[in-house]
Amino acid sequence: MKRRERTRQLIDLGGLVVKAELVELTGDDRAALLGLLVEAAARLRGEDREQALTLWRRRGMRTFADDAAAKDERQSRSIEG
Known part of the structure; x- marks a missing residue:
């Protein structure tokens, strides 16, 4: 059951990336997408x-x-x- 829930979570999160048009805007550049997410995570660690x-x-x-x-x-x- 946990595996199914984790799969659902990953699908939902991927859907959010698509909904935000990040895939289209980056040309499906996985390094750029990861960079965006890492940048957001850094901001969340800040003041x-x-x-x-x-x-x-x-x-x-x-x-x-x-x-x-x-x-x-x-x-x-x-x-x-």
């Missing part, structure tokens, strides 16, 4: 950890909300038309 987390959390929540709204709009159009 402005809470400020960075707050900013990133707000942006993430806004992105989830925008995606949900766009999905609802697409569904409404497909039902109407």
Whole structure:
């Protein structure tokens, strides 16, 4: 069961990288993607950890909300038309 949960977690995390358009923006450059993540981790180890987390959390929540709204709009159009 733990293996299945870990696999699900990895799939979800990969989905977030895709949702953020990082794969497309980096040309699927794995070294660049890792560098971005290492940079973020370094920032989280710094003095402005809470400020960075707050900013990133707000942006993430806004992105989830925008995606949900766009999905609802697409569904409404497909039902109407």
